[in-house]
Amino acid sequence: MAYPYTHEKEVRILSKHFGEPEARTVEGWKARGGYQTLTKAFEMGRDAIINEVKASGLRGRGGAGFPAGVKWSFMPKEKTRPHYLLCNADESEPGTFKDRELLRWTPHQLIEGMIISAYAIQAEECYVYCRGEFFETTAVLAKAVEDAYEAGYLGQNILGSGVNVDITVHCGGGAYICGEETALMNSLEGRRGTPRVKPPFPAQAGYMMMPSTVNNVETLSSVPFIIQEGADAYRANGTEESPGTKLFCVSGHVRRPGNYELPLGFPLMELIEDVCGGMREGRKLKGVIPGGSSVPILNAEECADCEMSFEGVIEAGSQLGCAAVIVMDDSTDMVQAVRRMVDFYTHESCGQCTPCREGSSWTGKILKRIEEGRGTEEDLDTLMEVTSQMEGTTICVLSDSVAAPVQSSILKYREEYLARIRTGEKVGAAS
Amino acid sequence: MSDQQTPNTVTFTLDGQEVTVPKGTTILRAAESIGIKIPHYCFHPGLSSPAMCRLCLVEVEGWPRMAPSCKETAQDGMVVFTNSELAQKQRTGVLEFYLVNHPLDCPICDQSGECDLQDYVFEEGREHGRGREPKRVLGRDDFGGDVLFNGDRCVMCTRCVRFMREVAEDERLCVVERGNRAVIDTFFEEGLEGSPYAGNIIDICPVGALISKDFLHKARAWDLDRTPSVCPSCSQGCNITLQVRDDLVQRLKPRENLEVNGWWMCDFGRHNYEWMNRTDRTEVPMVRGQEVGWADALGDLLQALKDAKESVKAVTWAHAPNEEMGLLSGLLAELGGGEVVYRSPRTEGEVPLPGFPLLARREDLAPNVNGAEIFGFRRVGDNNSQGGLDELAGHDGVLIVVGDPIEDYGEDFGSKAELYVYLGSYQSKTASNAHFVLPITTFAEQEGTYTNVQGRVQRFWPGVRSPASARPGWLILGALVAELTGTEAPVSADQAFAKIAEKTSEFGGITYRDLGPRGAVAGKPAGVSGD
Numbered sequence: 001m002a003y004p005y006t007h008e009k010e011v012r013i014l015s016k017h018f019g020e021p022e023a024r025t026v027e028g029w030k031a032r033g034g035y036q037t038l039t040k041a042f043e044m045g046r047d048a049i050i051n052e053v054k055a056s057g058l059r060g061r062g063g064a065g066f067p068a069g070v071k072w073s074f075m076p077k078e079k080t081r082p083h084y085l086l087c088n089a090d091e092s093e094p095g096t097f098k099d100r101e102l103l104r105w106t107p108h109q110l111i112e113g114m115i116i117s118a119y120a121i122q123a124e125e126c127y128v129y130c131r132g133e134f135f136e137t138t139a140v141l142a143k144a145v146e147d148a149y150e151a152g153y154l155g156q157n158i159l160g161s162g163v164n165v166d167i168t169v170h171c172g173g174g175a176y177i178c179g180e181e182t183a184l185m186n187s188l189e190g191r192r193g194t195p196r197v198k199p200p201f202p203a204q205a206g207y208m209m210m211p212s213t214v215n216n217v218e219t220l221s222s223v224p225f226i227i228q229e230g231a232d233a234y235r236a237n238g239t240e241e242s243p244g245t246k247l248f249c250v251s252g253h254v255r256r257p258g259n260y261e262l263p264l265g266f267p268l269m270e271l272i273e274d275v276c277g278g279m280r281e282g283r284k285l286k287g288v289i290p291g292g293s294s295v296p297i298l299n300a301e302e303c304a305d306c307e308m309s310f311e312g313v314i315e316a317g318s319q320l321g322c323a324a325v326i327v328m329d330d331s332t333d334m335v336q337a338v339r340r341m342v343d344f345y346t347h348e349s350c351g352q353c354t355p356c357r358e359g360s361s362w363t364g365k366i367l368k369r370i371e372e373g374r375g376t377e378e379d380l381d382t383l384m385e386v387t388s389q390m391e392g393t394t395i396c397v398l399s400d401s402v403a404a405p406v407q408s409s410i411l412k413y414r415e416e417y418l419a420r421i422r423t424g425e426k427v428g429a430a431s
Numbered sequence: 432m433s434d435q436q437t438p439n440t441v442t443f444t445l446d447g448q449e450v451t452v453p454k455g456t457t458i459l460r461a462a463e464s465i466g467i468k469i470p471h472y473c474f475h476p477g478l479s480s481p482a483m484c485r486l487c488l489v490e491v492e493g494w495p496r497m498a499p500s501c502k503e504t505a506q507d508g509m510v511v512f513t514n515s516e517l518a519q520k521q522r523t524g525v526l527e528f529y530l531v532n533h534p535l536d537c538p539i540c541d542q543s544g545e546c547d548l549q550d551y552v553f554e555e556g557r558e559h560g561r562g563r564e565p566k567r568v569l570g571r572d573d574f575g576g577d578v579l580f581n582g583d584r585c586v587m588c589t590r591c592v593r594f595m596r597e598v599a600e601d602e603r604l605c606v607v608e609r610g611n612r613a614v615i616d617t618f619f620e621e622g623l624e625g626s627p628y629a630g631n632i633i634d635i636c637p638v639g640a641l642i643s644k645d646f647l648h649k650a651r652a653w654d655l656d657r658t659p660s661v662c663p664s665c666s667q668g669c670n671i672t673l674q675v676r677d678d679l680v681q682r683l684k685p686r687e688n689l690e691v692n693g694w695w696m697c698d699f700g701r702h703n704y705e706w707m708n709r710t711d712r713t714e715v716p717m718v719r720g721q722e723v724g725w726a727d728a729l730g731d732l733l734q735a736l737k738d739a740k741e742s743v744k745a746v747t748w749a750h751a752p753n754e755e756m757g758l759l760s761g762l763l764a765e766l767g768g769g770e771v772v773y774r775s776p777r778t779e780g781e782v783p784l785p786g787f788p789l790l791a792r793r794e795d796l797a798p799n800v801n802g803a804e805i806f807g808f809r810r811v812g813d814n815n816s817q818g819g820l821d822e823l824a825g826h827d828g829v830l831i832v833v834g835d836p837i838e839d840y841g842e843d844f845g846s847k848a849e850l851y852v853y854l855g856s857y858q859s860k861t862a863s864n865a866h867f868v869l870p871i872t873t874f875a876e877q878e879g880t881y882t883n884v885q886g887r888v889q890r891f892w893p894g895v896r897s898p899a900s901a902r903p904g905w906l907i908l909g910a911l912v913a914e915l916t917g918t919e920a921p922v923s924a925d926q927a928f929a930k931i932a933e934k935t936s937e938f939g940g941i942t943y944r945d946l947g948p949r950g951a952v953a954g955k956p957a958g959v960s961g962d
Contacts, residue, residue: 351610353485354485354486355525361532369564
């Protein structure tokens, strides 16, 4: 198959048709069994859909892992005001590239999932908020939406069912923070993309202060399978607490980086050694960021028994996040890597909350100084304290995302920092 | 306190004290009500709360994260700590972040001495900074109008942006860029130029980021004497503070009064203070060109008034306080009646503040038009407060001028008068023929009241020393009336007001005590807005 890499251990449900250009067309998608769940879903009714998704245990794929069915059930049962379904396609977490592939190869899978989900939460208007840099992807999705309208899957009275669903594709301006659901809503409304204070939660007052639900691309794309095959079929993969399959975005120092769809709970080392073909020639594993750069780094020992499920990664000392697995071998300069991550967050902080606005840039400056060999040992204490002042003190969790890599790296790779401070030498000599 | 509980109140524990407040009260406001001040920047009672400065976070028992007290409402049974170790550590931490890029240029900053950053850091900041890194430099910007922006001092509370958006409804400011590069900026070339309420953003800026060009480096905050007063520039009567150094008014600042002006005032009123520092003043009583003492002057005047046979005409202006007007009216009644006319500047159209509908720059550009109308004075002259006095200029009876310097008439004003009495603060060529020139104090130098457009009587206090032997108009007029009626003369503004309130139904039942610092409307309960 044309898709860059596949592996026999993969369970390809979402990514089954990756690499097949015809799947992007309405006809091609129908030929692959697409759009057949709509009639079934409309017959099931709203409550049955929500219950089925609850039963499937589908957890949000955007990073927080909140059960999707439960989230939907927060929406008001009596519709007195417009409801909105927002699809978060602002995939910006460093290391993740799964939504891009879902949008690029199977846009109709998402559209189908959105129609069912919108129906379930009584939303007639939906928005897909695409990352600003997703030029090609957005064009593919926009074309698919247009085709779906033409084929009668979107718009008024879909398939004669009386259900109305409109989807608007909206392109962001390229800001990481707009992937935070309330910042996304602000941005969509034409305001500055800054997170809102919760409560009120989106289901009470979200987009345009109306009841809204924000779901990730991968979450919504999982819905058609659950409706078609049932919750039990979905639960056939994964663990009790993390059912189903998940796209793992593996990047870094492995031989075959890429998107791999595997059951949740898949062992991390098997993912690296087997599915991704192992580390680069002659290199040893140094550490893994298992869920995108916002989560703590796992060192090689912690990786050994780590299972890639929401609960498994927490047990190992980090978080699954959006399953963006960044693998680093012994050539990695940890100080530089962490500094680079902090620079990213400094650049992407929205600037509202003081601890994040000032703390991230300050942390970055201290790390830069250490990297340049001008650090002191007290700097490490300062870093630990400054980042602890940033944790849990802000409106959103971007600030905590700065603290995670800095604190975990200082705890786990302290000798590298110390070597840099004392001798100015890099431990992980670039190869 | 739990016996005060009603369905509309909640009772919770704050730093060990039980507090009962109306439902929907935020923790921050509830704390204020029992005298606990929770430090904050982004919160302002007149604006929305974005909860972004993160300084007002408090610990709530059983909550996983600290709560922004400006946004979180008090709930029954909640246990809140503003001073727990966690809450204090949080504030110290946030304050350290505020100083990371702050230039610490307090010695040359106009805000110094009244700066919330200075105060909070002094109270709870770290003793020594840990920042070794070079500071970010954003530089300065002229925002237009009276506003100068110093980006490096900014704490990014966005009060200014929200004021322009929510209160002025003239969105000319915004935050540009994000993160640590975020900075307040103007949209257009003209910036704030011409926006009639933009000056308020200087007041609400908690630090020295927004400063007044007019006040730039004029005085240190701790050298200013502050006196509560009422803005004399229109009939709205915004509550203000006279800020005075060396007996010169340096600037005017709004003073909170939710029933008149909220926390705001217009730029027209704010910058119309230079005249309070005029030096061409009448300084000593003159009788027929001779300097005399007050006792002699008043004795002579009383005799002259008794001797005068012809009819009495008087002129005043809408800058005169109620006490002066009322006693002038009383004097004329004792002299056998006679008309009082007054002049007042006026302009076309009001300038409202959309986000605070009670407030507008009114058409009458003087503070006491309502008072003059209450006393039945007749308005003459044009919108520039000129003309309309031709009849008086040639009056051959008794002519009394109170306050108005009548600068638009010539030296022959009052030349035909049998007796011409000029009670004024300023030297004027129209006083040339006056038999009596008696120096009176300005509103900034005396105690008194104005009646604003709502009929609200509001007090002002002396903030500037008067020159030489000038006396309040009410003291002179009150003494004359007392002599003519054989009653006790008022020796305080309080007594002067009581005297006129007796005879004026519009002031019925009001005393200075009732008025307090925020005034009252007769027949309505006294002002209830917070202190």
